[in-house]
Amino acid sequence: MYVTLEFIKMARAMGMKDASKPEDFLTALALLQKACGVDNLKMSDYAIRKKECLTLARNARETMGGLYAANPCEMTDENCAGIFERAYK
Incomplete structure (x- = not known):
């Protein structure tokens, strides 16, 4: 349960105000990578x-x-x- 809450908190801190599940962190991270222009680095x-x-x-x-x-x-x-x-x- 603790880990679940931490991922939700991180997603919210990254701007995803309505984050409610751990997977939202991955969505927020992908959006941040795209916004910073690093989503296609290899x-x-x-x-x-x-x-x-x-x-x-x-x-x-x-x-x-x-x-x-x-x-x-x-x-x-x-x-x-x-x-x-x-x-x-």
């Missing part, structure tokens, strides 16, 4: 190769380890690399 446009996803994940943990510690869910480097891989364009 990692490949910045010379990032898909095979570098695990390296990116490890670097994220090394440089922002405190964020991982604050996450209520355990996230391995492989989990993080999987997110990069699914986001890769």
Whole structure:
């Protein structure tokens, strides 16, 4: 229940005043990305190769380890690399 409320609060903070479900955060995020002109960015446009996803994940943990510690869910480097891989364009 706590996580649900947090996503709703974040959606509202991002301007979606009528947010009522966690999924509204994703809608608000997509709208914000479009408004900022970053909705079509591609990692490949910045010379990032898909095979570098695990390296990116490890670097994220090394440089922002405190964020991982604050996450209520355990996230391995492989989990993080999987997110990069699914986001890769």
